[in-house]
Amino acid sequence: MTAAAAARLILTQLHEIMASRMHAQRKLDRVVEIIAHNLDSEVVSIYLLREGMLELFATRGLNKEAVHVTRMAIGEGLTGTIADNVETLNLAEAKAHPDFQYRPETGEEKFHSFAGVPIVYRERAIGVLCVQHVDPRRYEDIEIEALQTTAMVLSELISNNDLVDEEEALGLAPEQTGPANIAGLSLVKGLASGNAVYHQPRVTIDQVMADDIEVERQRVYRAFDKMREQIDNMASNAEFGVGGEHEEVLNTYKMFAYDEGWGRRINEAIDSGLTAEAAIERVQQRTRMRMREIDDPLLQDRMHDLEDLANRLLRIVSGQMGTAATQGLRGDTILIAKNLGPAELLEYDKRRLKGVILEEGSLTSHVVIVARAMGVPVLGRVRGLRGIVREGDEILLDAENGTATVRPAQTVADAFETRFTKSRKRQADYAKLRDVEPFTRCGTRIQVMMNAGLREDISNLNLVGADGIGLFRTEFQFLVSATLPQRERQFRLYRDVIDAAGDRPVIFRTVDIGGDKAVPYLRSGEAENDENPAMGWRALRLALERDGLLKVQARALLEAASGRSLYVMFPMVSEPWEFDAAKSVFEDQLAYLKSQKKVLPEAIHYGAMLEVPALAEVLDQLLPRISFLSIGTNDLTQFLFAADRANPKLAERYDWLSPAILRFLRRVSLAAVGQPVDLGICGEMGGRQLEALALLGIGYRRLSITPVSIGPIKELVRQVDLAQITEAMNGWLAHPPENLRTTLAEWAAERGISVD
Template sequence: MTATAAARTILTRLHELMASRLHAQGKLNQVVDIIGDSLDSEVCSIYLLREGMLELFATRGLNQSAVHVTRLGIGEGLTGTIAQNTQTLNLAEAATHPEFQYVPETGEEKFHSFAGVPIVRRERAIGVLTVQHVEPRRYVEVEIEALQTVAMVLAELITNAGLVDEESLGGRSAAQVGQEVLTGLQLVKGLGCGQAVFHQPRIVIEQTVADDTEAERHRVYQAFDKMREQIDQMATHAEFGVGEEHWHVLETYKMFAYDEGWSRRINEAIDNGLTAEAAIERVQQRTRQRMREIRDPLLAERMHDLEDLANRLLRIVSGQLGTAARTGLRQDTILIAKNLGPAELLEYDKRRLKGVVLEEGSLTAHVVIVARAMGVPVIGRVRNARALMRDGDQLLLDGDSAQVIIRPGPAALEGFEARLARSREKQAAYAAQRDVEPISRDGQRIEVMMNAGLVDDTPMLGLTGADGIGLFRTEFQFMVADTLPSRERQTRLYRDVLEGAGHRPVIFRTVDIGGDKVLPYLRDAERGAAEENPAMGWRALRLALERNGLLKVQARALLEAAAGRSLQVMFPMVSEPWEFDAAKAVFEQQIAHFRRHRHRLPDEILYGVMLEVPSLAETLDTLLPRLSFVSIGTNDLTQFLFAADRADPRLAERYDWLSPAILRFLQRVVGTVRGSPVRLGVCGEMGGRRLEALALLALGIRRLSITPAAVGPIKELVRRIDLAEAGEAMQGWLAAPPADLRGVMARWAEERGIEVD
């Protein structure tokens, strides 16, 4: 019998059985007979998950007295192994398998061959379907496929009959009921507690057996057409840009989308009697099985592409489109996703979003930059996160240690709540610093400003008591848009930020894109190929000066938004003085244009640079007469000084911000600027860490621009320091650097009652 004929025969009889009024146990008793007859199998058994154990619910061929008596744990014996791994077993001689376990009450000692498939609901095993023969032999592929197809239908019957525990229906296996700890990559620090919500809600297939095969086939054809149309639009849309990397991704997607083998397998599943949704899921299960067996990382990645496409096709055919953001968050939430774009993250209610767990993600991903600005902790590269969690699971996200605790036990929950309480107490103490000026013990006033990139960030000025916005990242607007933002849109944003800031100053950094912040709609046609070292490539001011129109439009928008106000403009990644002069010339040209057309101009315009490229320090003295301020970008400066890519996790902790190399470099920059009217500051994560901030203040830095969450802690720190004493100590440390400068500084601070954790 062919696979199609066998499966079709079984499904036809199961369809009739499911429609009957027979009670659930009676239906299962008949199911094992139907399968046994159709596959000419001497034994057919069904085990279901009850109270965390796999219970024998129905059998043909084994002792009937074992029904509802034999129980196996998850991972126990061959049946338990199938449930634990959600994988098929096919053995000519069952006893040779290392997990084989003889169950005497079943009378199975005379049977040699064994095959079993998991009964899966919502990607988890809720039972196991097995067959056995006296004769030692491996089951042929058509028999295994028939069993797998039947298992899908059984999942629906079992669920509708309420034969498994609610925990299992919700997606938990016995092995997934208790606490579990997953570790990933720290992307954004912080603590978060909430319920798991999937960014792409899982689609639950409610009907597996088709009433009309041709109607189901027509639905799949329509879904394929729509999916292919979407991908073709992505590939041809001018605004998508398709740089070399994007092009290859889309070409792979197109290859799978038009793959006749994939569509043929789905059609064969429909021929077996499955609905369109069940057929897609059936083929997807086979893909997942293959993915587990693949060792080639490149091929595994391609199989992931097919998995993504299958999810897209399933959403189209079911009509269940959209993300969890569409329905809104109803409680404190930890968002679970394979990956996220910055625009997708911004769709969520920031008040309810307490953290994000990604299966992928990198330190320099756009979504990480936005999440940090939103104050949302993020952990990335958490393997199998979506498979190990279910909607509604309680999660504890520790962004500091890059761990997420699933279904925490009482002890873990109590400990985490204590940490949260301490964190909130500290935040409350820091919030009390809002109206307190950051004046050191020896009477020096420090400017503590905040970094921002969204209009929604401006209320944090009032909440934190920051002196202003020392770095407004204008590229955020470009990163979350599908097309290049128009001058009108840019003007509206900049005006809203200035109005939100009120009397406080705002320093706008011109757009810093390119490199690791690739905008798909700004493809560099001349350089098409991906850069080998994007961090030091065609990015920031280099790109903006070449694309003169980009900087010109931004200059007009800033000048128009700041009419009648003070405008402060900062150019990123200036390597030599002529780059600053060229960028300033673009602004001066637009100022001349405004004057000719009698447009209102800002009352004053102050220009500055970000010192990120070490070469600028060598000529900074010649540039100072044209500057109003200099802001040291410690993130990029560090990687350039050490030739260490900050996106490489192997190097992330290797080079210390408190290295004498960095501190001596900064000391030299402070010395160059000292005595001039130019304001010198630091914008970057270094200034937001208490011990590092202490070092910067000791070097003579008097302006820090940091994340809003760090403003309170740094203001409190300033009030504890005698800057003259700290400066003198720093001079000594850098003159003869100790082996462990960080440790020496920490002990120095501890002796003076300065908390620097």
């Protein structure tokens, strides 16, 4: 008899029991009898999760008096180990296993062989199905597979009859149904509150047992066809290019999508009497169990690929496609996800999306860049969210301090609301500074500009009263696009931004993609294997090699700025020749447009970003060639300290107010004195009041920052006397105090200067 036939025999009888009006306990008693009879097993037992413990609910072969008496913790004994690891055990001699525990009330001392499978509900073990025999022997695969399939049907019976608590089924311990605090890494700072919504809603399997096997089989065949078509379309898309890691990923997907063994296992599960959805989930459960036995990281990645593909197949066959964005948000929302792409985030209703919590995520990930531009707080690196947060739970997100409170007590919610109200009042006060020009107490005008990257950002120019856009990240359009943006599309965006800015300058940074901002449609050859992507084949390095990309962008920018001034900034310049090469691409396109009698820009101002420390050593050569220089403090800091900002262990380790970074920045500032070059900062450092105070003291007069920081920085500027702060900074950098941050904060407090 095949495994499918054995399981089908059991399931046919289980179907009758589930449809009957018997009491739930009586159903379980009948289930163990049926399994024992069909598998010729001397002992069959069912343990279920109750109040955090695995309790013996039904048995055939052990002492009946032990039912509802024998209990063990998760991880305790063989049964607890199965539940804890969500794995199958198959032992010829149970007592030889290190986790074996003898329970005298069960009368199991005469049984030697043991096999157990987890009863899984929504990826969590809510019980265990066990068989035992007197004779020592390992159970055959046919028996184990029949047990695993039976356990899946038991999951439906158990959940439908409320035999386990819903919170326990979801992996929520009793104390987790009340308030819970979670901690992570602040990726985008801010405060937010709302109800939890999962980005990828669970595929709910409403029916486990099939009414018609052939109907289920055809549903799976159609789903396979549709899934393979989707994968083929991705793989054959000419925009993806040839070679590179993305092609390897797609080839792996194709291999799994056309794998006959995978399809055969799903078919066998259907043969046993399962619906298409249940069959896919059944095979997926088996895959997860096998993943736990694999030590090879490469093979584990491949198994993850298969699970991703199985999720795709499950969504197709169930018709439960799309994300929470396609279903629409119904109120203030804290979005929960493993990870997100920037395009996925932009699909959400910005009026209702208040915050994001990610299981993964890094400070440099694309979604964080977009979320920061949108003003949406993000907390990342939070593990085990599914076991803590339920759909609809109230969440107070404090991305200022890297924490969130789930299902908060009323006192906590009230305190958070008070803090939130103060924050909003502060923002309202800052808004009053919208039309106020930021002059220092000594009368020096400081340029306070904003960073942007989306068309929607432009409205912030008037809302916050910025002097212009000091950094427009053109790569956003590339990051959120499935294909390379064509020239006409780029032109429309750039023209709209220049139009909206009016007489205020917009500094366009040419595309900074590649490395840690990989896009699927550009082949980067060996760079796909960059061990240090932030320092790899990216930004200007990529653009100069793929000069067609830079030519298209140059044409789009030049045409968009016809009759007006154009400000162009090249990212990650390491040596002057790179700036020259990039500028020549623009000059060639300018000459072409002139030959075509096109309206040209009134003036073109070329600049560079100083992110690579090496550039500081050749400023004497570079400064005479440029109109402006912007220092990108984010990348510069990680390069100076050799510290990856995406690494949570290092993210907060190196201080922007370290004498090392401040001395470097002052040296650059002094090098620009007497040169006709506009020097500025663009990066998060300039958007923090205490850091901005230090920057003013070492000679910086232009700051380009996030829109929400404009008000606080204007407030700071109006309180500062530049002579005083310059003298103080010179002294501290000559003889650094033990903690410059503390010293600067105390200095500001003594003079009534408000700093965050």
